[in-house]
Each structure stands twice: as structure tokens, then as C-alpha cells.
Amino acid sequence: xxxxxxxxxxxxxxxxxxxxxxxxxxxxxxxxxxxxxxxxxxxxxxxxxxxxxxxxxxxxxxxxxxxxxxxxxxxxxxxxxxxxxxxxxxxxxxxxxxxxxxxxxxxxxxxxxxxxxxxxxxxxxxxxxxxxxxxxxxxxxxxxxxxxxxxxxxxxxxxxxxxxxxxxxxxxxxxxxxxxxxxxxxxxxxxxxxxxxxxxxxxxxxxxxxxxxxxxxxxxxxxxxxxxxxxxxxxxxxxxxxxxxxxxxxxxxx
Amino acid sequence: xxxxxxxxxxxxxxxxxxxxxxxxxxxxxxxxxxxxxxxxxxxxxxxxxxxxxxxxxxxxxxxxxxxxxxxxxxxxxxxxxxxxxxxxxxxxxxxxxxxxxxxxxxxxxxxxxxxxxxxxxxxxxxxxxxxxxxxxxxxxxxxxxxxxxxxxxxxxxxxxxxxxxxxxxxxxxxxxxxxxxxxxxxxxxxxxxxxxxxxxxxxxxxxxxxxxxxxxxxxxxxxxxxxxxxxxxxxxxxxxxxxxxxxxxxxxxxxxxxxxxxxxxxxxxxxxxxxxxxxxxxxxxxxxxxxxxxxxxxxxxxxxxxxxxxxxxxxxxxxxxxxxxxxxxxxxxxxxxxxxxxxxxxxxxxxxxxxxxxxxxxxxxxxxxxxxxxxxxxx
Ligand SMILES: Nc1ncnc2c1ncn2[C@@H]1O[C@H](COP(=O)(O)OP(=O)(O)O)[C@@H](O)[C@H]1O
Ligand SMILES: [Mg+2]
Numbered sequence: 229x230x231x232x233x234x235x236x237x238x239x240x241x242x243x244x245x246x247x248x249x250x251x252x253x254x255x256x257x258x259x260x261x262x263x264x265x266x267x268x269x270x271x272x273x274x275x276x277x278x279x280x281x282x283x284x285x286x287x288x289x290x291x292x293x294x295x296x297x298x299x300x301x302x303x304x305x306x307x308x309x310x311x312x313x314x315x316x317x318x319x320x321x322x323x324x325x326x327x328x329x330x331x332x333x334x335x336x337x338x339x340x341x342x343x344x345x346x347x348x349x350x351x352x353x354x355x356x357x358x359x360x361x362x363x364x365x366x367x368x369x370x371x372x373x374x375x376x377x378x379x380x381x382x383x384x385x386x387x388x389x390x391x392x393x394x395x396x397x398x399x400x401x402x403x404x405x406x407x408x409x410x411x412x413x414x415x416x417x418x419x420x421x422x423x424x425x426x427x428x429x430x431x432x433x434x435x436x437x438x439x440x441x442x443x444x445x446x447x448x449x450x451x452x453x454x455x456x457x458x459x460x461x462x463x464x465x466x467x468x469x470x471x472x473x474x475x476x477x478x479x480x481x482x
Numbered sequence: 483x484x485x486x487x488x489x490x491x492x493x494x495x496x497x498x499x500x501x502x503x504x505x506x507x508x509x510x511x512x513x514x515x516x517x518x519x520x521x522x523x524x525x526x527x528x529x530x531x532x533x534x535x536x537x538x539x540x541x542x543x544x545x546x547x548x549x550x551x552x553x554x555x556x557x558x559x560x561x562x563x564x565x566x567x568x569x570x571x572x573x574x575x576x577x578x579x580x581x582x583x584x585x586x587x588x589x590x591x592x593x594x595x596x597x598x599x600x601x602x603x604x605x606x607x608x609x610x611x612x613x614x615x616x617x618x619x620x621x622x623x624x625x626x627x628x629x630x631x632x633x634x635x636x637x638x639x640x641x642x643x644x645x646x647x648x649x650x651x652x653x654x655x656x657x658x659x660x661x662x663x664x665x666x667x668x669x670x671x672x673x674x675x676x677x678x679x680x681x682x683x684x685x686x687x688x689x690x691x692x693x694x695x696x697x698x699x700x701x702x703x704x705x706x707x708x709x710x711x712x713x714x715x716x717x718x719x720x721x722x723x724x725x726x727x728x729x730x731x732x733x734x735x736x737x738x739x740x741x742x743x744x745x746x747x748x749x750x751x752x753x754x755x756x757x758x759x760x761x762x763x764x765x766x767x768x769x770x771x772x773x774x775x776x777x778x779x780x781x782x783x784x785x786x787x788x789x790x791x792x793x794x795x796x797x798x799x800x801x802x803x804x805x806x807x808x809x810x811x812x813x814x815x816x817x818x819x820x821x822x823x824x825x826x827x828x829x830x831x832x833x834x835x836x837x838x839x840x841x842x843x844x845x846x847x848x849x850x851x852x853x854x855x856x857x858x859x860x861x
Contacts, residue, residue, distance in 0.1 A: 324827020329592040364592040
């Protein structure tokens, strides 16, 4: 059966000023999968993510998300597309003046007309999905980094978006918390069928959650590997990819 | 029987004995949850069922929004006597319901009830807050003095690049606005006074009035207020942002004294450039007066300037400059203080900035009054 692509990237060129960061890459992300973008620091992972969610516009090429070409569309279409995606930012990006529950309720109150007590229950559900029951009344400054990410995740999936984007979900978390977050990502993917696009360089997470990966490279400014991470680790034809996934030091310049 | 906007519908069977069956069909998701919640509440409210059975056989998809619809339906029957059951729950639906812990949901209040505490509590809180504010202020006076002393003894420890940058931002960049405002102020004062003085044929005293008022009082005050608005607020915002992003802590653990590192260059820069700005402002105000004098009072430039020089003493100019140096110290000090007092997130940076400007202007006016009283008895 042909799988349905929810994100299609075609010949994307990303630049900052005159510097080309990503040079003409193409790939698809299929519905319901957990897709990981990996690569060393500074190879343009965050830049790619910003292009996928439309914060940056590409120099050339197309980014088609949920059927809309967000690189060449009007404001209206972009906003309808935004309703179908959720983004978890590196540090959660919760609004500091609101409690955890109010943060999660924000998009629900804005975009649905559920009655107040139903919103109340829904927020309770969202927080219990991410394991944060009991922290409804806390302010973001009163909870730990891992909890902030969970709360950010609850807010990102408040409207059950079709696609969730994660920028370095395990950055700054201890191994246990990080593993818990990976498990949460797997669970949400399984229960709600949400497509997940994750940017990371954390090997442990990659092997736990990723169903398919692409690897970016700073030197070639393109994709140097694509496929199942475990297969790539053991059998990739590119020795740099094997070394990266096996966590080996560079022996000699390839 | 009802059809939601798109993909979900339900059938209702009422046998008339208080037992109701509802059969849902299609997708129960975020797209139609709001509609379904309202629908189901309306229908059930009208019938007041004693027991409710929900059949999910034909439901193709159910997520937490769908669970919400079920839960709202469940709330419609009274807890103790009513009976609620789900039938034909599919595997996927079962999984999400158990993850959500469906049976225990909906009993919690997740939004804080915002209650205003009573007047005594608020009074007490206010007092404590101001007391700690005052303590902070006093200790900050001390730490700034110590840092300034340290820099006076070890001039090499002053961060000269920062100092130059601060001088540029506080002084040079403020020249256009200070010049413009002072010029217009001189213009206005000359206009207003000329109307009165002309009645007595005392036109020439417009020059005295403008120059004396500007150099002794208005020049220093106006300049200091502009600096409070431009630079006091900037100091507060910069330090506050550094504080909430732990940059101040980082400086501290690297062995720097945050006050010496951040505050001293700003205070010294302000104390150097604000008096210069004030002199600049005096000149522009006198020019403003001169324009009015020449255009509407038919005074010659010569006569106007001669009268100005005759009126002003060196003491007046020095007094203005001295006052403005004090104002500069106060404004930059309170700006940095408000920055360091910040606690919490983005909103508190805004409050710190506002408070820096308000306290700055208040201190300027307060100290100006003090100077006036002292001079009244001294001269
Ligand atoms: N706002 C920006 N302006 C200019 N260059 C940038 C900007 N953001 C990132 N870069 C550059 O783009 C490259 C890729 O950055 P980034 O996408 O953040 O890498 P990664 O997330 O993979 O570590 C880096 O060389 C970085 O210096
Ligand atoms: Mg990055």
C-alpha cells in the first residue's frame, strides 16, 4: 500500500543572508510515523525545522505540509495549516504569567467553543496524558525542566494536531526524564496516531523512538543518509554515518 | 437523531422508562466535539435519564475530545442513583479511555479561582513588600558605593569598552531629541513670557527669563527626564533580562561582581554625559528664545545675547551642571536597581522597566525640591 505523505519537501534551499545552510534537499514524512532529523551541531537541523513550520521561508523549493504549500501560500492558508500542527520548543516556551492549566487551555479556548466545564475536563485529560496531574495550578517558573517540556507538549497537542514537531526534546534533561519523554512520545504516537517530526542528536532517543531518520551533514549541506537508524548504524555505506551512530571518534578525515 | 457538521452522528433510543441508549457513529474528534457536547447536553437535559447506555459500535475513531463528549454525557445522570455504561468499545477507544483514566475524570478544578484576599492581608503584604524593597534599595546603595570606590582605587578594573558604549548610547544618541525638545521649550517659554513682558515694555527680559529658568531648573530636569525615559528604562530591561536568563548568576559564579560589571559603567557613563547633555540643552533653549525674540519682539541677536550673558552667572551654570550630575546618578542607579529586583518571567521585565522610569522621574523631582530648599537658605 502506498503510504500517504503528510509533509513533502522538494528541493528546499535554506539560507541566512548569503550563507547557504541547506542546499536542495527533498524528503517525505508519512502519516503516523515518527520521523527524526539528526546530525551534528550546527548542521542546520533547527533551521530545517523552522522551514517546516513556516517560521522561515525558503530561498527556493517547496514545503508542503498537510496538503498546503506553506512556502508559497497566502496568510489564510498558512493559518489553517498552523491549526494542524503543534510545536514543542526547546524549553517548553510556556507563557510565564499563566499557570500550567491556563497555558494548555489557551489554544482550546481560542479555537473551540466548548463550554467552560468541558474545557476544564479536557485540560485535566491533556495533563494526565503527559503525566502532570497535580501541577495544574503551578506557574512555569515553579516546575522543573522536564515538566515544562511535558506541559509544553500538552499545550502543543491541545487541539490534537495531525503533526507534532519537537526541537531537541531531550536537551537539558537527565537520562531518566529523557527516557520518560521518549516513552511519552511513543505512547502518544500509538494512541492518537499523531505524526511526529523530531530534531535531535541524542543517540539513545533516536534508537528508541525513530522509525525513519534523515541525517544532515554540514559539509555537503544535504542529506547523507535516510532510513531505519539501526540498519544505518550497522550497514550504512557512508562511514561517517556509521561512526556518528556508533558514537565513534573521527579516526581520520574522510 | 442529529448530524454534526461533518463526520459524527448519533441515534437516541428512549423507551420511556428512564433508560436511554445513545448510539454514536463516525469520528468523534476535535472537529465536532464542541457541537456534540452541546447537542448531547441539550437532549439529555430534557429527558433526565436514570440510566444511560452509550454504544460505540460504529465509531471509527475516538480521541480525547471524543472521550470528553462521553464524559459530558455521563455527567448528565446523577451519580448515586443513575447508571452509566459503555458498550461495544473498540480496542483503540478502550486504550485511550484507560490511558485517560475515564472513570475518575472530571472531578477536579484545574483553573485557579482568583480570589482577592481581604484588606488586611493586602495591607500586610504591601507593607512587607515595601519593607523588603527598602532593604534592597539600601543594600544596593551600599554595593554601588563600594563598587565605585573599588573602581576609584583600581581604575584598571573599570570596563572601558562598556563605558564608551554606554556613553554613546546615553549621550550621543540622545543629542537629537534633547536638542529638539530644548529648542521647542525655549521657544514656548519665550512666547508665553513675551506676551506678558511686552505690556511693561520689558521685552528684553525675555532673554533673562529663558536663560535663567533653563540653566538653573528646566535644563537639568528635562534632560534628566529624557535620560530616565531612554536610558533608565534600557538599563532596567537589560539587567532584568540578564537576571531572568541566569546571566547575572553566571557572572557571579565566574567571580565577577555583577554590580561592578554591569552597574558601574552605566552610572559613570551617565554621570559624565548627562551634564554635557544639559549644557547642550541650555544652548538650544537659548537659541529657541532667540528665534522668538528676533522674529516677534524685534530684538537684535546682539542685544538678546548681551542680555543673556549679563543675566547668567557662572554659579548658575555650575549649579545646573551639578544638579544634572546628581540626577544622572539617581536615574542610572534606580534603573539598575529595578533590573536587579526582577523576579519571574517576561511580564516582570516589563514591570521593572516601567518602575525604573517612574522612580527615576520621582527621584529627579524630589531631589530638585531638596536643592531648591537648600539654595533658598544658602544664598
Ligand atoms: N538566525 C541566524 N542567522 C544567521 N545564521 C544562523 C542563524 N541561525 C543559525 N545560523 C547558522 O546556521 C547554521 C545551522 O544552525 P542550526 O540550524 O541552529 O543548527 P543545529 O540546530 O543543527 O545545531 C549554523 O552554522 C548557524 O551558525
Ligand atoms: Mg538546534
